[in-house]
Amino acid sequence: MQIAFGLYQGFTALDAIGPYQVLTNLPGAEVVLCAERKGELSDDNGLLRFQIDASFDDVREPDVLVVPGGTITRKLARDRAPIVEWVEAAHARTTWTTSVCTGALVLAAAGVLDGRPATTHWIAYDELAGYGARPTEQRVVVDGKVITAAGVSAGIDMALTLVGIMAGAEVAQAIQLGIEYDPQPPYDAGAPSKAPSEILDLVTAVMRADEERVLG
Amino acid sequence: MQIAFGLYQGFTALDAIGPYQVLTNLPGAEVVLCAERKGELSDDNGLLRFQIDASFDDVREPDVLVVPGGTITRKLARDRAPIVEWVEAAHARTTWTTSVCTGALVLAAAGVLDGRPATTHWIAYDELAGYGARPTEQRVVVDGKVITAAGVSAGIDMALTLVGIMAGAEVAQAIQLGIEYDPQPPYDAGAPSKAPSEILDLVTAVMRADEERVLG
Numbered sequence: 076m077q078i079a080f081g082l083y084q085g086f087t088a089l090d091a092i093g094p095y096q097v098l099t100n101l102p103g104a105e106v107v108l109c110a111e112r113k114g115e116l117s118d119d120n121g122l123l124r125f126q127i128d129a130s131f132d133d134v135r136e137p138d139v140l141v142v143p144g145g146t147i148t149r150k151l152a153r154d155r156a157p158i159v160e161w162v163e164a165a166h167a168r169t170t171w172t173t174s175v176c177t178g179a180l181v182l183a184a185a186g187v188l189d190g191r192p193a194t195t196h197w198i199a200y201d202e203l204a205g206y207g208a209r210p211t212e213q214r215v216v217v218d219g220k221v222i223t224a225a226g227v228s229a230g231i232d233m234a235l236t237l238v239g240i241m242a243g244a245e246v247a248q249a250i251q252l253g254i255e256y257d258p259q260p261p262y263d264a265g266a267p268s269k270a271p272s273e274i275l276d277l278v279t280a281v282m283r284a285d286e287e288r289v290l291g
Numbered sequence: 292m293q294i295a296f297g298l299y300q301g302f303t304a305l306d307a308i309g310p311y312q313v314l315t316n317l318p319g320a321e322v323v324l325c326a327e328r329k330g331e332l333s334d335d336n337g338l339l340r341f342q343i344d345a346s347f348d349d350v351r352e353p354d355v356l357v358v359p360g361g362t363i364t365r366k367l368a369r370d371r372a373p374i375v376e377w378v379e380a381a382h383a384r385t386t387w388t389t390s391v392c393t394g395a396l397v398l399a400a401a402g403v404l405d406g407r408p409a410t411t412h413w414i415a416y417d418e419l420a421g422y423g424a425r426p427t428e429q430r431v432v433v434d435g436k437v438i439t440a441a442g443v444s445a446g447i448d449m450a451l452t453l454v455g456i457m458a459g460a461e462v463a464q465a466i467q468l469g470i471e472y473d474p475q476p477p478y479d480a481g482a483p484s485k486a487p488s489e490i491l492d493l494v495t496a497v498m499r500a501d502e503e504r505v506l507g
């Protein structure tokens with residue numbers, strides 16, 4: 076069972092590392108991190124520098140595919156970057172094709188989400204709809220063999236859901252206990268429907284400015 | 292405001308990346324990743340290879356210190372590895388000294404937790420007590436300028452708590468919304484008191500075997 080994380084310059088670290096921490100604990104799983112080219116990639120802060128040992132060409136038929144998000148996904152999707160081509164080809168033979176956050180835009184550009192219910196970071200619902208998906212506000216959406224997760228931290232919930240489906244509730248519970256995932260956020264502002272409206276306005280403005288900065 | 296992550300070969304990725312994703316969003320924060328030596332470090336799976344640009348000598352007076360966990364912390368603590376010396380020296384001048392998971396054992400070996408209430412991964416309560424701390428089952432423990440978090444995923448809750456104290460609830464809520472941290476685990480087995488007893492026995496056995504493998 077090969078589980079491939081499709082990475083790119085500028086991905087958001089927690090989008091990938093949340094499900095990574097769950098899926099590397101799945102018995103029998105071979106997790107591989109791949110990107111367009113071997114070599115160094117950094118996250119969207121430019122602080123985490125990862126050494127990548129496998130290219131997309133090296134990982135043509137993963138059983139499970141995970142695509143994290145990042146502001147730059149808008150550009151990857153629009154330009155049909157190599158990761159989009161890779162997802163399109165690999166998806167034809169995966170058992171599960173998944174995304175976290177705006178990784179859904181990459182799946183959508185690859186045609187994976189055509190007409191499907193799907194989720195993404197709340198800031199990107201309209202963009203996701205523009206690619207023909209049907210955005211929902213659910214945290215994790217399972218539709219056939221495609222699983223999409225909401226923003227950033229939702230990849231943990233997605234991966235536990237996936238493990239539960241693939242390996243059973245006991246295995247998923249064991250992994251949950253191992254990573255002590257008994258979340259107790261000190262605030263209850265983690266979704267647009269829960270955050271105070273001025274907080275929602277602030278974060279929307281900050282994220283739109285980030286898109287402007289990254290996408291020009 | 293310099294926030295230093297003290298890393299070492301074999302740390303658990305999510306322990307660090309959870310709080311990293313929160314704290315890199317804190318306005319005015321300069322986040323730095325440091326280790327005994329510059330160069331490459333890998334996580335406990337050996338799959339994530341990080342390039343580290345700062346040594347402990349380069350980061351002598353961080354305002355905030357974060358130490359992630361990993362099975363190897365038992366050895367680091369027992370041997371008073373360089374990270375223990377670094378924490379001991381830096382703690383004298385920090386504003387906040389924090390840990391995630393068994394990173395608490397490093398803090399404890401550095402004398403930071405003497406007589407203090409503190410938390411760690413549930414598997415390590417006894418070891419933590421052995422260093423003179425007073426383990427509690429809370430998810431996040433704030434005691435003076437020291438904040439400890441429970442296992443792996445608890446670093447997200449810890450970092451949001453810290454941001455709330457340092458910068459106010461609005462900033463913490465904005466970051467929570469930005470990373471869409473509205474957790475909805477598909478199971479409720481993330482703490483020893485919640486998991487079925489056979490799952491607890493299984494995970495305890497697996498983790499003890501991992502300690503045996505790593506520590507010899």
